[in-house]
Amino acid sequence: MADRLPRPHRDDVRIALGGLLGGLFLWGIGLTTRPADDALVLWHGYGVVLVPLVVTAGCELLRRVRPRTALLVGIAALTADTVTRGSVATIVMFTDLVYAAVLYGTPASARRIPWITGLLTVVGTVVPVAVWRRPETLLIGLGVGLVGLAPAATAWVVRNHRDTAAAERLRAEQTALLAEIDRSQAVSAERARMARELHDMVANHLSAIAIHSTAALSLDDPGTSKEALGVIRENSVAGLAEMRRLIGILRDDSDEHEPSAAPTLDGLNALVEGARTNGLDVGLAALAPGDALPAPVELAAYRIVQESLTNALKHAGPGRVTVALARRDGSLTVRVTSPYGDRDGPRAPGSGAGLVGMRERVALLRGTFEAGPEDAPGPAGSADSPGSADSPGPSGSSGSPGGKVWTVRATLPITQAGDAGRPSPGGTE
Known part of the structure; x- marks a missing residue:
């Protein structure tokens, strides 16, 4: 037609x-x-x-x-x-x-x-x-x-x-479309940053509260229950303080609060002491005092150690947890290992958000991140066995020689403060 x-x-x-x-x-x-x-x-x-x-x-x-x-x-x-x-x-x-x-x-x-x-x-x-x-x-x-x-x-x-x-x-x-896309990406990035900060600030305290409260309820020992309640109160107060600090940051419209509010590697000793109070056997090999690093690198390293200790508290087997930081070839290496197996006693469930948050922090600094089980270099639980992760080991893993450890390893490039924290082209995972 x-x-x-x-x-x-x-x-x-x-x-x-x-x-x-x-x-x-x-x-x-x-x-x-x-x-x-x-x-x-x-x-x-x-x-x-x-x-x-x-x-x-x-x-x-x-x-x-x-x-x-x-x-x-x-x-x-x-x-x-x-x-x-x-x-x-x-x-x-x-x-x-x-x-x-x-x-x-x-x-x-x-x-x-x-x-x-x-x-x-x-x-x-x-x-x-x-x-x-x-x-x-x-x-x-x-x-x-x-x-x-x-x-x-x-x-x-x-x-x-x-x-x-x-x-x-x-x-x-x-x-207008590009501006809307940029706005959406900025909102998403800010929401992800807030989620990471909130998780890293309170997860450690809440995990300790959950473990010790379960122990206090399950063990018929007045002395143990009293000790557990003391730890619960200490972590509750610390968690509330962290929450108040985060809320204050969110309500403040200026950008001047970030340097003073963000934790640094100088606080690792206090972080390790808190983990020991919660029942972990932790060894720390930190950087030499006065070894200055860009603020984004220090914040990322601190949060990785904090999350690794939290996951060790929830998932690691009995034995020693080691934290090691080293500066070489223009980068900061953070390595945390913990026994890969079941803990004796109650354990708090993990949501898996910790690994995601650590991987995002490292990706924002254009670094590398690895987490997983590997063969222990010596007897399980020895001093040369580092960190933990956000995933429990298989049931029935023993702490005998030739066992496995869970290793968290992050390499953070040490760049100028103006470049650190700039998103990588590939984004985050």
Whole structure:
């Protein structure tokens, strides 16, 4: 089935109807462009002028939906009009067809038509003057320019403005979209940072509370219960203090609180003492005093050690937990190991968020992170067996020589403070 012609635009229908009625009015009052005795008039019939008029009016219906077809048919109608007595309405509608062909046509047509009409204007000016050598022949070139070049050039300017406006709108929409994406990413990053801080601040205290409260309920020993309640109260107070500090940071709109609020590696001794109070046998090999590091690196290292000790409290088997920090080759290495097996007594359930948080912190600093079981270098529980993780070991693992330890190892590049903490291209896991 052949494709149907598209429905003409309502404005084009009005233009065609107006041009036809105007031409009929001029025909009715006998107004034409040339007298009957003009040498160019080949068809002297008065009514013949209506044929090009009607055809051109029909082309106006296609000026928007088929601009090139309308222009080609309009050229034929204008040519026929030049050998009749002529109608002003036909010429005026033809100029609109030229305008529409440039404005609504293809980009190729929009580029070519002004050049073609310009060339015809030059030819229509030069050739008659050269042939007849009469000044009045310049009017031929002027007429060609008014009918062809003027509407084509006008449409070219309008089209350029329209395309520029469309490009600016598209650019504005893309800018708004990028801004919204940046805002969403910033919100997500801030939410992830808050989640990590909240988890790292209170998980250690809550884990100790859960373990000691379970022990106090399950053991019928007044001395043990009293000791457990003391540890519970100490961790409750410390957890509340951490929560108040975090809430104060969230309520503060300024950025000045971050350096003083963030913990540093100087607090590792207190962190290890707290883990010992909670029942862990911890050994610490820290950096030498005064070994300055960028604040983001210190915060990440502190939180990794804190989370590893929390996970050791929840999941590690009996034995010694070791924490070792070393600075070499422009990076800080944090290694925490713990016995890989079941603990005697009650254990708090882990949610798995600790490993995710540690991995995110390391990725933000463009470092490397590993966590998993490995063969113990010596007797399980010895001093050279480091850290823990957020996953318990398999049931029934023994602490005998040749066993396994759970190792958390992070390498943090030591960069300028302005670069540290900048998100890596790959994002976080």
